[in-house]
Amino acid sequence: MPFPPAVAWSLARRMLSEEDLERARQVKIADAGHGYDPFGLHRAFVALGLGIASPLYRRYFRVLSYGADKVPADGAAVLACNHSGTVPVDGMMLWVDVVLNTGRVPRPIADHFVPTLPWIGTLFARSGMVGGSRGNAKSLLKAGQVLMIFPEGVPGIGKPFAERYQLQKWRVGHCELAIRHGAPVVPVGIVGAEEQMPQIGRIDIPAFGLPYIPVPATPLPMPVRYHVHYGEPIPVHRDYTPDQADDPEVVLEAAARVKAAVQDLLDRGLEQRGGVFE
Amino acid sequence: MTAGPSPRGVLVTGATTPVGERLCRSLLADSSIEHVLAVGIEPPEHALPFSHGDRLVYRSVDLSRSRRVRNLLFGVVRDLGIECVVHLSMHRSAAQSGGRVHAQNVDALRSLLELSERHPTIRRFVFRSFAEVYNVSHDLPILVTEDHPLNMGVGAPQWIRDRVEADLTACARMGLSKLEILVLRCAEVLGPGTGSQLFDFLDAPVCLRPAGFNPMMNLLSMADAVHALELATRVKRGTIGVFNVPGKDTLPLAESIRKWGKPQIPTPGMVLTPIYRVRRRLRGHDFSYGMNRRRFHYASVLEGSRAHEVLGYLPEHPIDWPAA
Numbered sequence: 001m002p003f004p005p006a007v008a009w010s011l012a013r014r015m016l017s018e019e020d021l022e023r024a025r026q027v028k029i030a031d032a033g034h035g036y037d038p039f040g041l042h043r044a045f046v047a048l049g050l051g052i053a054s055p056l057y058r059r060y061f062r063v064l065s066y067g068a069d070k071v072p073a074d075g076a077a078v079l080a081c082n083h084s085g086t087v088p089v090d091g092m093m094l095w096v097d098v099v100l101n102t103g104r105v106p107r108p109i110a111d112h113f114v115p116t117l118p119w120i121g122t123l124f125a126r127s128g129m130v131g132g133s134r135g136n137a138k139s140l141l142k143a144g145q146v147l148m149i150f151p152e153g154v155p156g157i158g159k160p161f162a163e164r165y166q167l168q169k170w171r172v173g174h175c176e177l178a179i180r181h182g183a184p185v186v187p188v189g190i191v192g193a194e195e196q197m198p199q200i201g202r203i204d205i206p207a208f209g210l211p212y213i214p215v216p217a218t219p220l221p222m223p224v225r226y227h228v229h230y231g232e233p234i235p236v237h238r239d240y241t242p243d244q245a246d247d248p249e250v251v252l253e254a255a256a257r258v259k260a261a262v263q264d265l266l267d268r269g270l271e272q273r274g275g276v277f278e
Numbered sequence: 279m280t281a282g283p284s285p286r287g288v289l290v291t292g293a294t295t296p297v298g299e300r301l302c303r304s305l306l307a308d309s310s311i312e313h314v315l316a317v318g319i320e321p322p323e324h325a326l327p328f329s330h331g332d333r334l335v336y337r338s339v340d341l342s343r344s345r346r347v348r349n350l351l352f353g354v355v356r357d358l359g360i361e362c363v364v365h366l367s368m369h370r371s372a373a374q375s376g377g378r379v380h381a382q383n384v385d386a387l388r389s390l391l392e393l394s395e396r397h398p399t400i401r402r403f404v405f406r407s408f409a410e411v412y413n414v415s416h417d418l419p420i421l422v423t424e425d426h427p428l429n430m431g432v433g434a435p436q437w438i439r440d441r442v443e444a445d446l447t448a449c450a451r452m453g454l455s456k457l458e459i460l461v462l463r464c465a466e467v468l469g470p471g472t473g474s475q476l477f478d479f480l481d482a483p484v485c486l487r488p489a490g491f492n493p494m495m496n497l498l499s500m501a502d503a504v505h506a507l508e509l510a511t512r513v514k515r516g517t518i519g520v521f522n523v524p525g526k527d528t529l530p531l532a533e534s535i536r537k538w539g540k541p542q543i544p545t546p547g548m549v550l551t552p553i554y555r556v557r558r559r560l561r562g563h564d565f566s567y568g569m570n571r572r573r574f575h576y577a578s579v580l581e582g583s584r585a586h587e588v589l590g591y592l593p594e595h596p597i598d599w600p601a602a
Contacts (some may be wrong), residue, residue, distance in 0.1 A: 004532070004533070004536065026569045032528035032529075032579075033526060033527060033528055033529070033596065034527065034528065034529040034530065034533060036494065036529060036530065036533075037419075038418075038420065038421055038496075038528050039420050039493060039494065039577065040493075040530065040577055061432045112417040113414055113416075115416040115576060115577075116575075117490075118489065118491060119490045121490075121491070122491060122492050124525045125494075125577070130420065131416055131417060131420070132417075133417055133418055133419045135418070135419025135420075135421065135423070135426075136419050136420055136421070139419065139420075139581070159602065172429020197534075260431045270437075
């Protein structure tokens with residue numbers, strides 16, 4: 001970022017309540033000596049991230065959270081979530097939800113192009129995001145961190161409106177990592193985001209580091225209400241041995257369990273909610 | 279980790295470099311080492327600024343001449359019963375290139391290795407390699423382990439290519455003879471005369487860095503570099519391998535500029551290459567933005583668990599930042 005942590009703290013103090021500020025001060029990070037962890041995470045930018053995102057979380061999307069206590073209080077875990085909304089605000093809302101409700105900073109695993117985005121890539125890295133290489137995920141799990149993975153990837157964000165709440169091709173890497181490095185997978189279903197910004201088309205021209213230019217029906221995400229549902233952790237780390245992470249059948253089976261759990265959370269979440277904006 | 283006995287004698291090439299000088303002093307402080315044979319290109323009267331009686335012997339040798347290397351190893355090295363070679367000699371300036379530079383960087387190492395393998399007293403060869411041999415990219419892991427991809431890009435400058443070639447030359451000989459080869463890939467040592475690109479970058483009155491990017495980097499203090507090399511000279515017998523040597527300081531580029539006490543201006547990346555090229559030509563500086571472009575954009579931090587487990591190395595000494 002173009003400014004040091006002291007400036008980030010100063011900005012965050014203007015944006016956050018004392019309670020939220022204290023939450024940011026208390027988050028655990030593996031300080032490598034200068035206040036940053038080796039991946040670039042810094043408490044000041046967690047506070048700034050909360051300062052930027054919590055008004056959206058509380059007032060705009062009015063997020064309701066269900067079962068955040070299912071995220072393990074300590075140790076490695078993988079949050080596997082549906083992805084949607086044309087712009088990845090769902091990732092931001094899930095990040096805020098986990099920080100506010102568990103005190104842990106989840107590490108979003110982003111597509112490779114995200115670190116190439118000027119300013120955005122750096123701000124995201126300061127608040128916990130890492131590029132989606134297998135090595136990064138492995139290091140973080142070994143360090144006992146919570147990974148935030150969207151197995152649908154970019155196709156999930158860009159899914160047509162008609163396919164909302166239908167999980168796209170479900171990648172299996174999150175289960176391979178969880179089995180190999182001994183982490184449970186917590187399924188997460190986000191209801192609301194899939195209607196926030198219907199995509200009516202896309203221009204398949206890479207621009208500004210993005211894989212394509214989306215054509216949304218609305219210029220901004222609509223103020224839908226988000227419902228974040230956490231499911232029971234799936235103990236893939238106990239159900240399979242680390243060696244089985246090399247078995248494609250096992251990994252596929254585990255990923256299918258996670259996908260089914262996320263779809264179930266979405267289906268039940270849709271039944272429970274009153275309307276898109278309620 | 280089990281430490282072995284100190285070697286009877288140690289040959290230090292590149293002994294007149296800052297790291298070499300400090301390593302010689304440190305080795306001499308170990309009374310169980312009978313001789314330290316320091317080798318540099320400088321004539322003896324301009325070489326080491328200290329003496330240590332008979333235990334420190336200095337020889338001026340051009341290591342790019344294989345005949346002279348042979349004379350050194352089968353002369354004074356054999357006579358002193360040197361058991362360990364610490365090879366630090368590497369051309370430091372990125373502004374120079376060509377056959378003579380390559381001879382110093384790669385051919386000298388090849389000669390030393392070949393001769394050490396059939397030498398009657400040498401049993402260990404420690405090669406100080408560089409973190410710059412690793413590739414840095416947005417799609418590669420931030421924490422760099424020893425199996426991280428190397429920078430084999432065809433567009434890489436000779437400064438990088440030579441270091442990669444030398445590193446692989448040493449690695450290729452591992453386990454093929456009785457010689458115990460240890461390659462220490464050290465993080466950048468920030469200090470004058472070390473060949474540090476970042477030091478030369480920070481030496482400017484104003485530091486221009488790419489706007490929008492502020493990558494994490496890891497830097498090594500001189501004291502920790504010397505400590506790691508010293509540990510490698512006395513690790514238990516039979517140890518071979520490649521080891522990352524990270525430093526105590528892991529911080530973003532902008533923070534390092536701030537701690538160095540220099541103003542910084544985020545500047546569009548596309549103009550930095552020509553600006554620093556002009557600075558290099560007009561002011562004779564060594565820093566090349568093109569060579570550092572990727573690590574000025576994407577994070578890359580050495581992971582040192584292998585050095586901790588096998589050598590017993592942990593970084594302990596942070597850099598003495600002027601404006602910290």
